[in-house]
Amino acid sequence: MKSRVRKAVQDLDAYMPGEQWREPGVIKLNTNENPYPPSPHVTTVLRDMIPVELTRYPDPNATRLRQALARLHNGDLANVFVGNGSDEILALCTRAFVEDDGVIAYFEPSYSLYQVLADMRNVKRGPIELNADFGWPASEMAPGACKASLFLLAYPNAPTAMVYEPATIREFCRTFEGVIVIDQAYVDFATENCDVLALEFDNVLVVRTFSKSYSLAGIRIGYALGNSELIEALFKLKDSYNTNSLSQEVALAAVKDHQHMLKNVAVIRATRERLAQALQDRGFLVLPSHANFIMAKPPSLSAEELYKRLRAMRILVRYFSGRRTAEYVRITVGTNEQVAALLKALDAILRAG
Amino acid sequence: MKSRVRKAVQDLDAYMPGEQWREPGVIKLNTNENPYPPSPHVTTVLRDMIPVELTRYPDPNATRLRQALARLHNGDLANVFVGNGSDEILALCTRAFVEDDGVIAYFEPSYSLYQVLADMRNVKRGPIELNADFGWPASEMAPGACKASLFLLAYPNAPTAMVYEPATIREFCRTFEGVIVIDQAYVDFATENCDVLALEFDNVLVVRTFSKSYSLAGIRIGYALGNSELIEALFKLKDSYNTNSLSQEVALAAVKDHQHMLKNVAVIRATRERLAQALQDRGFLVLPSHANFIMAKPPSLSAEELYKRLRAMRILVRYFSGRRTAEYVRITVGTNEQVAALLKALDAILRAG
Numbered sequence: 001m002k003s004r005v006r007k008a009v010q011d012l013d014a015y016m017p018g019e020q021w022r023e024p025g026v027i028k029l030n031t032n033e034n035p036y037p038p039s040p041h042v043t044t045v046l047r048d049m050i051p052v053e054l055t056r057y058p059d060p061n062a063t064r065l066r067q068a069l070a071r072l073h074n075g076d077l078a079n080v081f082v083g084n085g086s087d088e089i090l091a092l093c094t095r096a097f098v099e100d101d102g103v104i105a106y107f108e109p110s111y112s113l114y115q116v117l118a119d120m121r122n123v124k125r126g127p128i129e130l131n132a133d134f135g136w137p138a139s140e141m142a143p144g145a146c147k148a149s150l151f152l153l154a155y156p157n158a159p160t161a162m163v164y165e166p167a168t169i170r171e172f173c174r175t176f177e178g179v180i181v182i183d184q185a186y187v188d189f190a191t192e193n194c195d196v197l198a199l200e201f202d203n204v205l206v207v208r209t210f211s212k213s214y215s216l217a218g219i220r221i222g223y224a225l226g227n228s229e230l231i232e233a234l235f236k237l238k239d240s241y242n243t244n245s246l247s248q249e250v251a252l253a254a255v256k257d258h259q260h261m262l263k264n265v266a267v268i269r270a271t272r273e274r275l276a277q278a279l280q281d282r283g284f285l286v287l288p289s290h291a292n293f294i295m296a297k298p299p300s301l302s303a304e305e306l307y308k309r310l311r312a313m314r315i316l317v318r319y320f321s322g323r324r325t326a327e328y329v330r331i332t333v334g335t336n337e338q339v340a341a342l343l344k345a346l347d348a349i350l351r352a353g
Numbered sequence: 354m355k356s357r358v359r360k361a362v363q364d365l366d367a368y369m370p371g372e373q374w375r376e377p378g379v380i381k382l383n384t385n386e387n388p389y390p391p392s393p394h395v396t397t398v399l400r401d402m403i404p405v406e407l408t409r410y411p412d413p414n415a416t417r418l419r420q421a422l423a424r425l426h427n428g429d430l431a432n433v434f435v436g437n438g439s440d441e442i443l444a445l446c447t448r449a450f451v452e453d454d455g456v457i458a459y460f461e462p463s464y465s466l467y468q469v470l471a472d473m474r475n476v477k478r479g480p481i482e483l484n485a486d487f488g489w490p491a492s493e494m495a496p497g498a499c500k501a502s503l504f505l506l507a508y509p510n511a512p513t514a515m516v517y518e519p520a521t522i523r524e525f526c527r528t529f530e531g532v533i534v535i536d537q538a539y540v541d542f543a544t545e546n547c548d549v550l551a552l553e554f555d556n557v558l559v560v561r562t563f564s565k566s567y568s569l570a571g572i573r574i575g576y577a578l579g580n581s582e583l584i585e586a587l588f589k590l591k592d593s594y595n596t597n598s599l600s601q602e603v604a605l606a607a608v609k610d611h612q613h614m615l616k617n618v619a620v621i622r623a624t625r626e627r628l629a630q631a632l633q634d635r636g637f638l639v640l641p642s643h644a645n646f647i648m649a650k651p652p653s654l655s656a657e658e659l660y661k662r663l664r665a666m667r668i669l670v671r672y673f674s675g676r677r678t679a680e681y682v683r684i685t686v687g688t689n690e691q692v693a694a695l696l697k698a699l700d701a702i703l704r705a706g
Binding site: 003004005006007009010012014015017018020031033034035036037038040042043046047049051052053054055056057058059060084085087088091095096097098099100113120122149178179202203211215216217218219220229230233235236237239240241242243244245246247250 | 356357358359360362363365367368370371373384386387388389390391393395396399400402404405406407408409410411412413437438440441444448449450451452453466473475502531532555556564568569570571572573582583586588589590592593594595596597598599600603
């Protein structure tokens with residue numbers, strides 16, 4: 001019998017999220033979550049939530065949260081869109097800025113969701129190979145060289161954790177004809193960001209999330225900053241009530257306690273430097289990390305083998321089988337205790353050979 | 354300058370949600386929310402939420418909630434999809450089951466979101482006029498008469514609150530070539546439902562929500578029941594983590610306390626019957642309601658005028674300016690106290706003439 005499912009959907013390979021293994025005792029360094037709890041104000045918000053508030057629809061425009069974010073980034077309310085995780089925002093961008101005969105471009109390797117988003121939107125993929133050292137491919141990105149409706153650009157990149165020169169990105173924004181979405185999921189762990197580009201150019205959005213630096217992957221809140229015409233298009237296409245009341249309130253409490261997030265980020269950056277050094281001391285090739293994870297190539301066994309042995313010891317890291325990523329494991333920067341346990345396990349594995 | 358926003362999105366008239374007027378003292382009978390609080394277990398869940406749980410991503414498949422819903426409806430896990438409100442599910446259906454040259458059909462008048470969903474999907478609208486009495490249009494719905502990829506069918510219908518014969522719907526499901534999505538947002542307030550059709554036919558999904566009977570519009574959780582091939586297509590197209598941890602837990606607590614919901618529904622139905630009678634006693638034409646709202650045509654002034662006068666008295670009802678709905682106001686069934694205040698206001702308005 002003929003399927004009633006759209007042809008492009010039948011052929012689609014869905015995005016595969018990292019494994020969520022919830023048994024006690026497992027050390028989970030595979031999905032780049034923040035190991036430290038969110039602001040204590042989050043607990044207060046949940047404890048004080050009046051049940052009858054939940055009988056009402058949420059604010060469809062998340063106005064109070066957007067006001068707080070606009071203040072944080074020196075923008076106006078009309079420059080801010082709040083989504084059900086930054087995933088929703090990226091998906092909306094593919095529907096807002098790409099005609100049916102358009103192309104969605106992205107670097108290779110980068111966040112593996114980007115090619116799935118192109119497939120979901122049923123338009124042509126436009127992968128652009130990064131340099132051999134995972135750096136910016138200058139000739140492919142020269143003015144006029146990249147033709148696409150939408151460029152999805154992760155800064156810092158995932159899974160490499162590396163950044164590009166902001167001046168280089170600015171030059172690309174100045175000449176690219178389509179919309180550039182700079183996905184800054186991990187940017188609080190870096191030293192620079194691209195926010196200014198979103199307010200400077202009318203074809204640039206930056207996207208941020210509460211999932212990483214704010215320790216709130218569970219609430220699904222992300223946001224976009226940029227030109228009000230682009231932001232308005234996202235509003236037109238979103239579900240009427242795309243973010244729920246609880247998550248709006250929790251995110252607002254977290255933004256108001258911005259210092260708590262910065263403190264957690266500082267701890268994670270310090271741990272990251274120690275972990276990077278410890279991996280190098282053990283012969284790993286470590287890519288320079290500006291995120292809360294480290295991409296590292298093991299010295300004397302394959303990345304896949306290392307992933308499996310760690311897994312057998314109940315330590316989860318991420319392994320990507322892709323052509324250019326298969327030599328590396330991606331390790332989330334956990335607590336100091338988790339990192340110590342990881343290093344102990346690595347030593348045992350490397351000794352065993 | 355040329356806009357970078359997709360042409361179809363520039364032309365789009367977005368869905369306009371009912372007004373959320375949050376001042377104290379306002380009687381809000383305009384968005385069909387439940388006036389009674391959700392299960393007390395909801396409060397417990399929120400109070401006991403461990404903050405570090407929120408650092409983790411939610412279960413992308415909402416497995417525990419889907420298990421509970423599968424049990425409730427005597428289906429399997431593979432027959433249940435959980436979405437970020439039923440709005441998300443309806444939008445996913447337009448992308449899962451409609452090719453670019455397809456048609457999305459729906460009754461006129463019906464939930465005004467349906468035509469917006471066709472516009473968002475950038476495919477042809479297929480409105481089918483209901484009978485003069487807002488009943489099932491037998492000839493337009495005869496076998497083979499309606500050609501569409503997707504039929505969005507509200508049962509009970511909104512904003513009329515009326516139902517159709519389940520046997521009539523079954524006959525349509527048997528012969529329609531596309532997918533039928535039966536939107537049962539208000540079905541707990543009716544006496545019958547169409548759940549059995551979703552498990553019987555491979556081209557039928559029913560959609561339900563926690564927003565109405567469960568008193569949880571704020572959490573944005575809806576679900577679909579039906580054939581596993583259709584359900585799987587929704588999984589492929591959803592955002593990776595489409596529902597957040599808090600809402601999953603809250604909805605699970607509410608399902609487990611199903612009796613609490615049934616008790617609230619019984620009270621609302623009793624109030625509805627009294628309100629319908631009181632409106633008829635005052636000369637209103639009242640459509641037979643199977644939902645938690647009443648569509649009624651006032652006796653001696655226009656519906657728009659009545660809406661405005663009630664609004665001036667800080668009572669919000671809903672007015673739809675559409676061709677076939679402009680003679681009616683839609684009134685949410687509130688608490689007995691709210692209904693008493695409404696009737697008092699109506700008496701004053703009708704006396705004033």
